[in-house]
Structures are given as C-alpha cells and as structure tokens.
Amino acid sequence: MDALTIGTIIKILIILAIVSAIAGFGTYIERKVLAFMQRRLGPMHVGPYGLLQIAADGIKLFTKEDIIPQNANKFIFSLAPVITAATAFIAMAALPLFPTFTIPEFLPLIGGAIVPSIVADINIGILFILGIMAAGLYGPLLAGMAQSNKWGIIGSARTAVQFLSYEVVTGLSVLAPIMLVGSLSLIDFNDAQASGIGSWLIWQQPIAFVLFLIAGFAETNRTPFDLLEHEAEIISGYVTEYSGLRWGMFFIGEYANMITISVIAAVVFCGGYNDLWFISGWLLFVLKVIFFFFLMLWVRAAWPHVRPDQMMWLCWKVLMPLAVINIVITGIVVML
Amino acid sequence: MAHIEEHKDTQAIQREKQNYIMLDLGKTPQFGIPAFIQVVKRSLSRELLKGLGVTFREMINALFKGKLHTTQYPFEKLPIAPRYRAIHEMLRLLESGHYRCIGCGLCEKICISNCIAMETRYDENQRKEVSEYTINFGRCIFCGYCAEVCPELAIVHGGRYENASEQRAGFSLFEDMLTPIDKLKEQNEFAGFGSISPNADENIKKTPLAY
Ligand code: SF4
Ligand code: SF4
Numbered sequence: 001m002d003a004l005t006i007g008t009i010i011k012i013l014i015i016l017a018i019v020s021a022i023a024g025f026g027t028y029i030e031r032k033v034l035a036f037m038q039r040r041l042g043p044m045h046v047g048p049y050g051l052l053q054i055a056a057d058g059i060k061l062f063t064k065e066d067i068i069p070q071n072a073n074k075f076i077f078s079l080a081p082v083i084t085a086a087t088a089f090i091a092m093a094a095l096p097l098f099p100t101f102t103i104p105e106f107l108p109l110i111g112g113a114i115v116p117s118i119v120a121d122i123n124i125g126i127l128f129i130l131g132i133m134a135a136g137l138y139g140p141l142l143a144g145m146a147q148s149n150k151w152g153i154i155g156s157a158r159t160a161v162q163f164l165s166y167e168v169v170t171g172l173s174v175l176a177p178i179m180l181v182g183s184l185s186l187i188d189f190n191d192a193q194a195s196g197i198g199s200w201l202i203w204q205q206p207i208a209f210v211l212f213l214i215a216g217f218a219e220t221n222r223t224p225f226d227l228l229e230h231e232a233e234i235i236s237g238y239v240t241e242y243s244g245l246r247w248g249m250f251f252i253g254e255y256a257n258m259i260t261i262s263v264i265a266a267v268v269f270c271g272g273y274n275d276l277w278f279i280s281g282w283l284l285f286v287l288k289v290i291f292f293f294f295l296m297l298w299v300r301a302a303w304p305h306v307r308p309d310q311m312m313w314l315c316w317k318v319l320m321p322l323a324v325i326n327i328v329i330t331g332i333v334v335m336l
Numbered sequence: 337m338a339h340i341e342e343h344k345d346t347q348a349i350q351r352e353k354q355n356y357i358m359l360d361l362g363k364t365p366q367f368g369i370p371a372f373i374q375v376v377k378r379s380l381s382r383e384l385l386k387g388l389g390v391t392f393r394e395m396i397n398a399l400f401k402g403k404l405h406t407t408q409y410p411f412e413k414l415p416i417a418p419r420y421r422a423i424h425e426m427l428r429l430l431e432s433g434h435y436r437c438i439g440c441g442l443c444e445k446i447c448i449s450n451c452i453a454m455e456t457r458y459d460e461n462q463r464k465e466v467s468e469y470t471i472n473f474g475r476c477i478f479c480g481y482c483a484e485v486c487p488e489l490a491i492v493h494g495g496r497y498e499n500a501s502e503q504r505a506g507f508s509l510f511e512d513m514l515t516p517i518d519k520l521k522e523q524n525e526f527a528g529f530g531s532i533s534p535n536a537d538e539n540i541k542k543t544p545l546a547y
Contacts, residue, residue, distance in 0.1 A: 037398075038394070039406075040404065040405065041404055298391060298392065301391045302387040302390070318375075
C-alpha cells in the first residue's frame with residue numbers, strides 16, 4: 001500500500017475516534033453552557049467539575065437494557081439508529097477536519113504515511129455532504145415508523161416534513177456561494193477566501209449565510225426547530241421507544257451532524273482554514289467551528305421553539321423565496 | 337369586547353398607582369399582509385439578539401461573578417423556617433432534665449392518622465410515666481396537631497426533614513426523639529404554628545391598600 005492509502009485509513013480512524021469523543025464531550029459542554037446561561041452549575045459531582053459525567057453516561061448507556069417493543073418491526077427498528085450514525089460519519093469523509101501531516105519515518109508500519117486533511121478529496125464535496133445528510137433523514141423516519149408508537153409516528157411525520165423542506169433551503173442558500181466560487185469542492189471554497197477577512201464569502205453573501213444557518217439548525221434538529229423530539233408535545237418523537245446503545249447512536253449522529261454543519265459554515269462562509277495575519281489557519285478554523293457549535297447551544301438557551309405550522313410557513317413563504325431572490329441577484333451580478 | 341376595554345382601564349389605573357412597566361405589544365393581526373409585516377418587523381428588530389444578549393450576560397455572570405442559584409443539596413443545605421414541621425422531638429425540662437411529657441395522651445387522641453401509640457403507668461411516686469411511646473412516621477402527615485395540643489410543650493417538631501427510607505413504615509421510639517441529656521443546653525423551643533421566621537420582614541412585602 002502506498003503512503004497515502006495508509007494515511008487515509010489512519011485519518012478515518014482518527015475522525016471516528018475524535019468525532020465520537022467530541023460528540024460525547026459535546027453533551028457535557030451543552031449541559032454546562034445551558035446551565036450557566038440559566039444560572040445553574042450543571043454536572044458537578046462525577047470527576048472534577050463533572051468532567052467524567054460523559055464516562056458515567058456512557059457506562060449507563062452501555063449497560064442499559066435494550067428494549068424492542070413487541071409490535072415493532074425489529075429489523076428496521078435496529079437499522080434506523082445505524083443509518084443516522086453512519087450517514088453522519090460518512091458526511092465527514094468530505095470535510096476538511098485537521099491539517100495534513102506526515103507520520104515520522106521511524107515509526108514501524110505506518111512511518112512516512114501522509115495523513116490528508118480530507119479523507120476523500122472529491123471535487124463535488126459540498127454536494128456529497130448535503131446529499132448524505134439528506135439521506136440521514138431515513139434514520140428518524142424509519143425509526144419513528146418501525147416502533148409502533150403514536151409519538152414515534154408523529155415524530156417521523158415531522159421528520160419527513162421538516163428535513164425535506166429545509167433541504168431545499170440549505171441547497172438553495174449554498175447555491176449562491178457555489179456560483180461565486182464556481183466549484184463544488186470545499187478546497188476551492190477555501191482557496192477562494194485566501195486573502196484575508198475581506199475575502200470571506202459571508203460579506204458577499206450575508207443572506208445566504210443567515211439562510212444556511214437557519215436551515216442548518218433545522219437539519220440538525222436544534223432549537224428553535226427541534227420539532228422531531230420535542231418533549232412537551234410528543235414525548236421524545238422518533239426516539240420514544242429507544243433505549244441504551246441504540247438511543248446513544250441517534251445522539252452521536254445528532255452531535256456529529258452539528259459538527260458537520262459548523263464545519264461547512266466555517267469553510268463555505270467564514271474563510272475556511274486559511275492563515276490570518278500570524279494566526280495559524282487551522283487553529284482559527286477550530287475556533288470558528290467551536291463558535292458555530294456554541295451558537296447552537298446559545299440559541300437553545302435563548303429562544304423558544306416554533307410550532308410546526310410556523311416552521312413550514314417560515315420555510316416555504318419566507319426562506320425559500322429569499323433564497324431564490326438571492327440566487328437570481330447573484331446570478332445577475334456574476335453575469336455582469 | 338367590553339371586558340377588554342374594562343381590563344385596559346384597570347391596567348391604566350394600576351400603572352398610575354404602581355410602577356409596573358407595561359409592554360406595548362400593540363395589536364396582534366391574525367393573517368394577511370399586516371401579520372406578515374409584523375413578523376418581518378419583529379425578526380429584523382433587535383428582539384432576537386436581545387434574547388441572546390441576556391443569556392450571554394447570565395453566562396458571564398455565572399462564570400466570573402459567581403451569580404448562581406444552585407444549592408448543591410446533599411453538601412449544602414438551606415436553612416429551614418422555625419415553624420417547619422419535620423420529624424418530632426421530645427423535649428426535656430430545662431431545670432431538672434426530666435422529660436416533659438406527662439403521659440396525658442392528648443397527642444395520641446388528636447392524631448388524625450392514628451400513628452401515635454403510647455402506654456403509661458404509675459411510677460413509685462404515683463406519678464404517671466410514659467412506658468412506651470412510638471410514632472409511625474410512615475403514616476404521620478406532619479399536620480402538627482400533636483405539637484399544638486400538647487399542654488406541656490413536650491412533643492414538638494424538629495428540623496430533620498430527610499426521611500426517605502426503603503420501606504413504608506418508619507417507627508421512632510420515645511428515646512430516639514428525646515433530647516439527649518448532654519445536649520440539654522442546645523434544646524430549642526419549637527416556635528410552632530403562627531410563629532414568624534426571624535427574617536420575616538425581609539421576606540414579606542407590604543400589603544398594598546389599593547391594587
Ligand atoms: S403531626 Fe399530625 S399525624 Fe403526625 S403524629 Fe402529630 S398529630 Fe399525628
Ligand atoms: S400531649 Fe404532650 S404531654 Fe400529653 S402525652 Fe402527648 S407528648 Fe405527652
């Protein structure tokens with residue numbers, strides 16, 4: 001095997017390990033941030049500042065009884081969480097996540113392997129990611145329908161409506177930057193914004209950026225669009241009947257999706273991993289991703305969630321027309 | 337619609353009398369262009385950002401100024417009010433150290449959940465003494481009647497409120513509730529019904545004459 005293949009395999013393992021860990025850690029961060037915003041302390045007792053809470057939760061999830069309801073379609077019921085987790089990670093194949101580096105020669109077996117920043121540097125990166133994330137809707141959809149529970153059915157119905165509608169907005173909002181850059185590759189997006197803050201696409205496409213963020217919140221099922229599993233209305237929506245590890249897979253998938261959306265927002269609109277003045281680009285990139293992740297938690301603490309009909313109204317009557325107008329104007333500007 | 341107008345009048349009067357801040361929400365259009373305009377107005381005004389600002393401010397306050405409301409319960413405990421009715425205590429006479437209970441049986445009689453059981457006999461001085469006295473805290477509703485009726489201020493409510501247990505019935509014997517003889521100096525009188533907490537003035541707002 002050549003150096004790049006080994007490097008890619010290493011990269012895959014790194015992503016799987018780190019992103020799963022970050023997804024777990026994300027739950028801790030979320031609980032802490034929400035707690036502080038609500039003048040509470042959050043988890044405190046397991047480990048210093050409750051840091052080992054993730055381990056405690058993990059052990060709990062692993063050892064919990066795995067219940068499959070009597071009338072559920074067992075095959076689909078078991079398959080659904082795998083779809084969510086798998087699609088969330090497959091989408092990451094086309095994301096730039098860490099800088100390229102070479103493993104030192106002196107290490108046995110893997111020495112000299114080049115670990116690329118993107119696992120699969122395909123030239124339709126953004127299209128691939130959006131497509132895989134859209135395929136991820138089968139997770140909640142099938143889960144809700146397979147569990148023979150009315151809350152699950154409502155949850156999966158909402159999944160279908162919400163994800164399908166907001167897929168349109170995501171696609172249309174990213175279309176305008178794609179027209180400006182003239183490429184679907186995330187590397188090209190990054191290179192197009194290489195010359196400082198002024199060249200970030202967020203300045204040329206502010207509307208697309210806001211639309212993308214809103215749609216991103218809807219696609220990752222975050223407040224104010226957390227209709228799929230809103231506790232006050234439908235118990236837990238599509239995850240009502242899930243327990244133990246299967247539930248954990250949905251959870252990891254959701255957090256992995258949040259990271260994906262944050263990375264796309266950072267690469268497409270906020271300058272990617274280019275160096276800025278003297279600051280290392282990758283450090284800055286991680287900070288940007290952390291900011292978008294934090295934004296999701298922040299919004300959850302600040303805003304109430306919307307009604308399903310309001311959300312549909314927002315999508316089809318406000319966001320979609322805005323996105324189309326934005327594309328038309330961008331098109332005219334690009335032509336001139 | 338008349339009652340709404342009336343309500344608005346009352347609101348206006350209240351505003352003059354008290355320093356309430358009324359939000360000017362205006363009319364709420366139900367549909368059509370006006371509703372749309374209102375949505376756009378509210379989305380583009382700073383209201384959404386203000387919400388974010390408040391939560392961020394609270395986070396900074398919590399993180400750096402320690403403005404938190406959490407009491408880490410098993411480790412920290414809030415003081416309870418003096419008239420709080422928790423697990424009973426049997427008090428002693430301060431002078432002689434003898435228990436106060438004279439075995440009159442009033443508490444047993446009045447207890448509405450029938451959870452006090454007692455037996456008395458005459459001692460060598462022909463005085464009544466309590467030979468058995470048990471309260472079943474699994475049935476006690478902490479109504480406080482026993483403490484209220486006791487002529488000797490013998491049975492009172494203490495401050496032990498952590499009485500979770502693995503079984504329904506939980507019995508307490510006379511000796512368990514009796515003030516230990518060496519702790520006699522620290523024995524507190526139960527302020528009882530109607531007593532006010534020492535910091536009542538801080539907690540209670542003055543009742544307004546006009547509302
Ligand atoms: S508090 Fe009420 S229920 Fe409990 S022992 Fe006294 S009288 Fe009975
Ligand atoms: S009412 Fe008081 S004095 Fe009478 S038996 Fe009960 S505790 Fe003793």
